[in-house]
Amino acid sequence: MKTLTFYIVDVFAETRYAGNQLAVFRDAQALSDEQMQTFARETNFSETTFILSDAQRDGGYDVRIFTPAAEVPFAGHPTLGTAYVIREEIIGKPVDQVDLNLKVGRIPVTFKQHSNGDILWMKQNPPQFGPVSEPAEIADVLRLNEADIDARFPVQEVSTGISFVIVPLKNLDALKRARVDHDKYATWIDSGRPGAVLAFCPETYSDENDLNVRVFVPCYGVEEDPATGSGNGCLAAYLVKNRYFASDRIDIRVEQGYEIDRPSLLRLQAEDREGIIDVNVGGRVVKVAKGQWP
Numbered sequence: 386m387k388t389l390t391f392y393i394v395d396v397f398a399e400t401r402y403a404g405n406q407l408a409v410f411r412d413a414q415a416l417s418d419e420q421m422q423t424f425a426r427e428t429n430f431s432e433t434t435f436i437l438s439d440a441q442r443d444g445g446y447d448v449r450i451f452t453p454a455a456e457v458p459f460a461g462h463p464t465l466g467t468a469y470v471i472r473e474e475i476i477g478k479p480v481d482q483v484d485l486n487l488k489v490g491r492i493p494v495t496f497k498q499h500s501n502g503d504i505l506w507m508k509q510n511p512p513q514f515g516p517v518s519e520p521a522e523i524a525d526v527l528r529l530n531e532a533d534i535d536a537r538f539p540v541q542e543v544s545t546g547i548s549f550v551i552v553p554l555k556n557l558d559a560l561k562r563a564r565v566d567h568d569k570y571a572t573w574i575d576s577g578r579p580g581a582v583l584a585f586c587p588e589t590y591s592d593e594n595d596l597n598v599r600v601f602v603p604c605y606g607v608e609e610d611p612a613t614g615s616g617n618g619c620l621a622a623y624l625v626k627n628r629y630f631a632s633d634r635i636d637i638r639v640e641q642g643y644e645i646d647r648p649s650l651l652r653l654q655a656e657d658r659e660g661i662i663d664v665n666v667g668g669r670v671v672k673v674a675k676g677q678w679p
Contacts, residue, residue: 386420389413389678391440391470392470396462397612397649397668403670404649405612407466407640408433410678411474413449418456424678425451432463439475445484445491446471449453456605458558461666462508462615465505468494497667504652506667507614512622515542518578518593523552524567525614526599527584533559535586544617547663548579549600551623557588557597561614561644565601565608578606583616585639590648595637596620598646598651611642612649621655622662635658 390411398404408428413421413435425433429454437447449456450463468483476483482495488665489510489649518541520534531656534540542550554560563584585598598620600613617639624635634656642649652667660672 391678393674393678394409394466394469395671395673396466397651398671399650399669400670401673403647405462406430407463409467409470410435412436412439412614421449421451426453429453430611432460432628434467442486452605452607456548459615461618462612464492465494465614465668466506466670468505495595496498496524502669504667504669506665508665509618511546512662512664513544517541526561526566526573528566529559529563533661538629542579545618547615549581549583549616550579551620552582554584554586556586560584560586560597560599563599567604570603574604582627583620585620589640590643591640593638594640596639598641600638609645611645611647612651617651618652618664618666621653621664625655625657625662
């Protein structure tokens, strides 16, 4: 096997060693599915991505995404982090947009200049809204009381490429107490529900932020994710559909990862345009390391 160049970046991070870690392998087209999965298991980050070639195909770069347990068709922080690596290391000059060809389809990432560094934005696929669940069921899965769930809003499945169940909680105390009960979680999945669970509340650690989020995805080999672009895209659509902020559009800051010492910041923008919800998720990317594998 030839030596591959790889990068480590922190995504949705305001500083290095925060946000969600990502390993990105370059020129990986010769790797088998099994090798990619082995590499992802070895890095043991929430996701590892593989840029198949430095050359574009139909205007986009072919990219595959793996968790430690399985390949996934779409994920948010790997999309932003990989686009950053492509612009900085493959294109090698400032461009306003990088398109990624993922299993879920073409995802564009745009770069918006700010005073203290670029913010990368990805436009996600139109959301699909799935079934609503009883609050008591998900409360059992998260070892919470049914009274911890904000009954004004539904517990609902949402997907912009990968399905999440969105769980509205009343306060930060409830969110901090959430823990996955693995036996009940297995029963939940066996009944056909999504294995990715996003719980949120309106109380935050920082007054600058609008919501606090936690994401649990044990089925993908990740007990808790520090920053989840795909899940927060689903959340953005949910907030607009259910008028959580009493508006058909949002432009908010979401914090995640504080409970596992990886503070992260995600920007969410969404708008309901005559029944079609546009979803955009943004954040910063910080380069940590570059190396050769093996």
